[in-house]
Amino acid sequence: MAKITMDGIEYEVSDGLTVVQASAEVGITVPHYCYHPTLPAPANCRMCLVELTLPGAPGPLRQLATGCSTRVADGMVVNHETPTVQAARASSLESLLAHHPLDCPTCDQAGECELQNFAHKFGHDVGNYAETKKTPPRKHLGPNVDLFTTRCVVCTRCARFTEEVSGDAVLSLVNRGGKNEIDVYPGIPIDNKLSGSVVDLCPVGALSSTDFMYRSRPWFLEEVDSVCTRCSKGCNITVEHRDGETVRIKPRLNEDVNGFWMCDDGRYDCDYVSSPDRLRMPLAREGDDLVACGWSDVFDRIAGAVQAAGGENVAVIASAWSTNEELHAVRRFATEAVHTSLIGLLSAAGDDEDTVYPGFTIEKDKNPNRAGARLILGEEVAQDSAIWEVLRRANAAIIFSGIPDAELSDDAVATLAALGFLAVVDVGTSALTALADIVIPGTTYTEKDGCFTNSQQRVQKLNAAHRPLGTAMREWEFVRYAAEALETEFDYTDEASVTADLVASTPAFAGVTLEVVGERGHVLGSGEAEPETNDGNYAYARMFWK
Amino acid sequence: MGKPKELRILYEHLDVPDMHTIEVYRQHGGYSSLDKLFTQEPSDLVDMIKDSGLRGRGGAGFSTGMKWSFVPKDIEPKYLCANADESEPGTFSNRYVLERKPHSLIEGIICACWTLGIHTAYVYIRGEFTLGKVRLDAAIEEAYANGLLGKSVAGKDFALDIYTHAGAGAYICGEETGLIESLEGKRGQPRNKPPFPAVQGLFMKPTVVQNVETLCNVPFIVNKGAEWYKTLGTVYSDPPRGTDPVNTGTKLYCISGHVEKPGVYEVEMGLTANELIEMAGGVRGGNRVKAVIPGGSSAPVLTPYECDVPLDFTSLQMAKTMLGSGGIIVMDETVCTVHALTNLLDFYAHESCGQCTPCRNGTPWTRDVAKRIEQGGGKPGDVDRLIEVANSIANVDTFTWNTICVFGIAVSWPAVSFARKFRPEFEAHIREGKCVTLPVDEAVTPPEENYAWPQVLAEVAQKPSWD
Ligand SMILES: Cc1cc2nc3c(=O)[nH]c(=O)nc-3n(C[C@H](O)[C@H](O)[C@H](O)COP(=O)(O)O)c2cc1C
Ligand code: SF4
């Protein structure tokens, strides 16, 4: 720890922090554009100026110091609000605003814009710029990213991200001086799997997501903490939703998992989550068509099919996209209600290798909860190939999917077609629902509570952003009713009751409560959970990384 | 007081035919410093340079010996970068060294590298200096062929390689860390300091960046000693200017603009602006002087009232301007100072690297206000606005800046000094709504109102004689 004096008050802050971070730790906002704690600090925006007295020095440095590139040291004195500091900051702001279009009314960033925030808090009340504004045209930099060039404050965060994190250095400054612009090389768009992160990084509305563009004013969005489902890494995310629809997904800082970033596979998930093609009610097959049916039909037909086939001949297939709770409920459903040992796991096809960027790795296993499935269903069941063996031995099957765009091989289609009865729980029409006798609308991760276990054995919590669509019910609830139809009683009343049941009956999860899991997860077997630190980057993120 | 005369040391024999060849250079005493050099301890040499009072000729005027003493001894490799980017408007003395006496630079580099334990030197040459680069490359080749570079310099157990690198036309690549970035193959953008190049420079290794003229002084000091060197130039005896030998040696003054005989004049440091103008044949056609820029375009301008200031580091600093690169630009009575300033600011707006906010936006802003005034679109208050905007890049009064490099003050110095010292002419533009060139006496702000030198003169004893 370092003892430093800021604005006349002595604080103890963590060693090695920058002045921006240390100030954030104690709740003081140091305005900045170019600085990001995980990127090299070029100190080019000249917004984070502070008056600095070095340890032991008789008085402050003659020149103001940049808080982004200054690290705290024992005995340092920092003043954030001297007249010189205020004047210098305001002057940098005025300079940035000189050419800024101030098209806030149509700018997606409005409401979460550091230019608005800092100008409001630290700027002049009038602007003196009376010359011509530059109006460089908007540029399409890649499939997901547009640059509103006029709004750029040339902080180079985005360019440094592509140098340091994605490593392809596709964004850079072109031209010189006042003509400086961010651009891509001709014919080389920003098209890596981390491209959406530059939009998060951009402190103003310059880099815009073509996906989110004009979709909602940010202040209408509600947010919940969640976990990405697109691979076994389990990036911590924030799901932003409005009127029951997920409209934006952003990474949430977890230094042990994803840092500040996430990949585009997960980020643009709202496309399927909010797709108009989502299933909203149960469907039953009538000839070639699937037609709407009532829930009682569903349970009657499942019960009937199980009785006809004989429980031991019915396969129950869980999903590697299900939460720990759902996996546990499905396992109990199979053994206690259906009375079968034909249990399998449906998983999304993975990549051959991890996708490795210098500052971020996307894992090859494209399932958010294979680790949970291993622990809850057992190693053998969780093997990729086991499911087809199980299905070949069955006459009927109930498959939980929820995997968007799941693909089936010809062999798989043949195996499924040979079944006498197939019920499929899924979130949208799919290759599976095409073969089903009964289709049950499932929920995406934005519609339920529960936990995933990532590849680090870290149990992480998702929170429902909104209700299931239409008449859909959450999977645990569906399992409870289906079990009831098979004359088996599960005393599940809510997700928490399923969690409690899981923890009580599965040794690997012993002691795992929602408190233990916390905001940033809990690694199974790592002993007592330590209190979550809120220092350093977390303090920074709370203040600046919304 | 004797009439000032040229004293050619660095430029000695500059006009001798084929002086750029090693043969002719040697015939005229070239490379003779090496005999002395290798018999001396590097640490003694650093002391000698410090003692000589030699100060950098590239702009900042930092003590060369002091800079060398900051170089860590135990870190390898270290680099020397000879700064031959010479892009400051009004400055053209390095160029003739490259074109006509390139071996003198090589000799200076050898002296510096031996002293500092450096085995690799780069010469960063302004891209437009095509002949200079051809000549220097040829000279380096000759030096290798003659055993003066390579694995064993002059038969000694000392290796040295020199590489040349042509700039691509950016003024900012003359700034030492912009130069280093450019040399590393990156955009020419200055770095934040500290760390200073002497500690972390090229490829993050200790690096000495030194102007060509500075380096060319070194062999003479090695050869003839610090005491001899201190007899050149001016040592003041008045307390305000101090008595330290900090204005020693000769200076290559580049005089351009409205004089009869523009060119580079090598004289001992300390003659006045008036004397130099006289040496250059006086103002053209017997016209009156209106403005003189004393140290390259970044230096605050002088009015005719200030032209008796000695052109040395100390006096110019007291006159609130600087010796800078030694580029003296003389403007006569026909010049519109608003136009002159606009022209300069156009240069700076074009050359700002643009990485830091105050300079990127403030420089074109300053230019735009000046241009608007020049073109007749000025509004009351615009002169103050001009000064305010320039001062927000770097404040000339408090000498503080919020920029990464001192390019910021290189913009606000001329902007603020022109606007303050020629305020009547600026105001006339605004009043008349068009370009008006006032006679000298009317154009200049009265001396008691704004500028330092006459007051300084009143304080210090008269300029010492210099024979
Ligand atoms: C904007 C700017 C441009 C500069 N251009 C040059 C130049 O062209 N040549 C030069 O020698 N020094 C130039 N300098 C000064 C260098 O940064 C550096 O101080 C100098 O090369 C050091 O050498 P010296 O100590 O021998 O003068 C420039 C500085 C600034 C701020
Ligand atoms: S970037 Fe910020 S200040 Fe600029 S238009 Fe958008 S919301 Fe407004």
Ligand code: SF4
């Ligand atoms: S686009 Fe955004 S992140 Fe990139 S330099 Fe401009 S303001 Fe910074």
Ligand code: SF4
């Ligand atoms: S002051 Fe100007 S030239 Fe220097 S780093 Fe900043 S923008 Fe570049």
Ligand code: FES
């Ligand atoms: S945040 Fe420090 S200069 Fe930009």
